[in-house]
Amino acid sequence: MNDMRITERTVQTNQAKITARDVQVYYGDTHAIKDVSVDILDKAVTAFIGPSGCGKSTFLRCLNRMNDTIPICRVEGKILLDGEDIRDVRVDPVQLRAKVGMVFQKPNPFPKSIYDNVAYGPRIHGLVRNKAELDEVVESSLKKAALWNEVKDRLAAPGTGLSGGQQQRLCIARAVATSPEVLLMDEPCSALDPIATAQVEELIDELRANFSVVIVTHSMQQAARVSQKTAFFHLGNLVEYGDTTTIFTNPVDPRTESYISGRIG
Amino acid sequence: MEQHIVSAFDRDLEAVQAQVMKMGGLVEKALLDAAEALERRDEVLAEQVRAGDAAIDALEELIQTDCARVIALRAPTATDLRTVLTVMRMAAALERSGDYAKNLAKRSLVLMQMSPVNGAPGAVRRMAKTVVSQLSDALDAYIARDVEKAKEVRRRDQEVDQMYNALFRQFLTYMLEDPRTISACMHLHFIAKNIERVGDHATGIAEQVIYLVDGQLPADDRPKFDSLGESVD
Numbered sequence: 340m341n342d343m344r345i346t347e348r349t350v351q352t353n354q355a356k357i358t359a360r361d362v363q364v365y366y367g368d369t370h371a372i373k374d375v376s377v378d379i380l381d382k383a384v385t386a387f388i389g390p391s392g393c394g395k396s397t398f399l400r401c402l403n404r405m406n407d408t409i410p411i412c413r414v415e416g417k418i419l420l421d422g423e424d425i426r427d428v429r430v431d432p433v434q435l436r437a438k439v440g441m442v443f444q445k446p447n448p449f450p451k452s453i454y455d456n457v458a459y460g461p462r463i464h465g466l467v468r469n470k471a472e473l474d475e476v477v478e479s480s481l482k483k484a485a486l487w488n489e490v491k492d493r494l495a496a497p498g499t500g501l502s503g504g505q506q507q508r509l510c511i512a513r514a515v516a517t518s519p520e521v522l523l524m525d526e527p528c529s530a531l532d533p534i535a536t537a538q539v540e541e542l543i544d545e546l547r548a549n550f551s552v553v554i555v556t557h558s559m560q561q562a563a564r565v566s567q568k569t570a571f572f573h574l575g576n577l578v579e580y581g582d583t584t585t586i587f588t589n590p591v592d593p594r595t596e597s598y599i600s601g602r603i604g
Numbered sequence: 605m606e607q608h609i610v611s612a613f614d615r616d617l618e619a620v621q622a623q624v625m626k627m628g629g630l631v632e633k634a635l636l637d638a639a640e641a642l643e644r645r646d647e648v649l650a651e652q653v654r655a656g657d658a659a660i661d662a663l664e665e666l667i668q669t670d671c672a673r674v675i676a677l678r679a680p681t682a683t684d685l686r687t688v689l690t691v692m693r694m695a696a697a698l699e700r701s702g703d704y705a706k707n708l709a710k711r712s713l714v715l716m717q718m719s720p721v722n723g724a725p726g727a728v729r730r731m732a733k734t735v736v737s738q739l740s741d742a743l744d745a746y747i748a749r750d751v752e753k754a755k756e757v758r759r760r761d762q763e764v765d766q767m768y769n770a771l772f773r774q775f776l777t778y779m780l781e782d783p784r785t786i787s788a789c790m791h792l793h794f795i796a797k798n799i800e801r802v803g804d805h806a807t808g809i810a811e812q813v814i815y816l817v818d819g820q821l822p823a824d825d826r827p828k829f830d831s832l833g834e835s836v837d
Contacts, residue, residue, distance in 0.1 A: 559681065563681070587685075588681070588682060589682065589819030589820070595682075596682045596683060597605075597606060599681045599682055600680070600681050600682050600683065601609050601610060602605065602607065602608055602609065603606070603609075
């Protein structure tokens with residue numbers, strides 16, 4: 340009867356894509372992330388949940404060195420992508436961010452056309468040889484982000500002229516266009532309507548066939564729906580990390596239970 | 605456990621749990637009354653039990669609807685989810701037990717028209733009392749979230765199985781000795797079997813308590829008393 344069970348939760352591989360060990364993050368004197376060690380699996384969706392200010396976004400931003408851009412931010416510990424230290428001086432953050440793409444909470448399209456927003460990454464990283472290939476990447480990325488049908492007749496229009504939800508999907512298309520190995524999503528659906536949210540969730544599920552996806556979300560139900568692994572952060576600590584099914588039906592730590600069942604905020 | 609931030613969630617959960625406890629009380633009373641009606645040949649009491657089953661059924665429907673509402677509106681997780689699932693399963697088990705009590709009352713009304721079978725109604729009533737104490741212990745274990753008590757209820761199911769097997773043998777003997785008792789003994793046997801089934805539901809509720817607290821059902825098979833070749837279920 341095994342084949343009758345819900346199989347969509349199965350993780351195809353147990354190979355870690357990103358390995359974090361004893362990560363500490365300080366904003367000036369504030370200790371924002373305390374001793375976080377976690378293995379982010381390849382070809383799986385990992386959800387970071389936790390109350391506001393618990394450090395989940397900060398930790399997410401460590402994974403592609405976005406915290407480098409904040410002067411008072413100091414990161415310690417080891418973060419390995421495929422076994423290589425991403426904080427090594429020889430690592431070019433720009434190259435790293437092509438491999439580890441990111442979608443932010445607020446849509447932030449470039450002040451360019453819809454087409455150029457998506458084409459930007461493949462162009463600067465030299466991922467395409469000619470216009471035809473670029474057209475193809477733009478089209479498939481916009482389709483993956485469930486935006487193609489709405490914008491295919493106005494690709495030359497400015498990206499900033501789209502609605503909020505459309506802009507967010509444009510940013511997802513932009514992130515997907517460089518074929519990243521890891522996609523970090525910081526509250527990608529907070530500005531989207533339920534239909535667009537469902538489309539993005541469907542996209543996340545498709546992406547995990549090839550990528551490792553990490554999503555920060557405030558929606559418990561979204562974390563439960565899209566992820567295979569869930570990490571619960573609280574006050575800068577990684578409280579519990581495990582299979583999403585376990586976290587949502589029978590968590591080990593009482594703090595996890597309190598949070599997911601709406602008892603602490 | 606602390607309160608929910610949304611206090612209406614707590615009120616919803618408390619409401620469905622109060623309903624299932626009320627239902628448990630009604631079922632216990634129905635079983636005891638039905639067994640008493642059988643022994644005392646009290647037609648009025650038997651009729652009351654028959655008529656009372658509608659209230660139990662209505663409560664079950666209310667509980668299932670309310671649980672569905674909680675799932676839809678509150679998306680319960682972890683212990684909250686297990687509480688809702690447990691309440692739904694308990695309501696189903698209690699509804700079924702209520703049906704058995706009603707059936708007992710119906711059969712006792714038939715039996716009142718026949719000549720009494722020596723000692724049988726008393727034995728049936730003792731068995732009903734044992735099962736009801738099991739059922740109420742299972743419900744107490746639920747209220748107290750007491751896994752040890754639930755495990756004990758689960759172990760005690762053997763007792764009822766043994767009583768059923770003894771009655772089975774007794775009725776068989778009566779029927780062999782005097783074929784005129786066959787009709788009455790058949791009814792009495794169904795009654796005994798139904799009470800034994802209520803015991804199984806009490807065990808099921810105890811297992812739900814273990815699931816509610818531990819997050820998983822007990823893995824081992826529960827002890828079974830099955831020395832009698834003829835009584836296979």
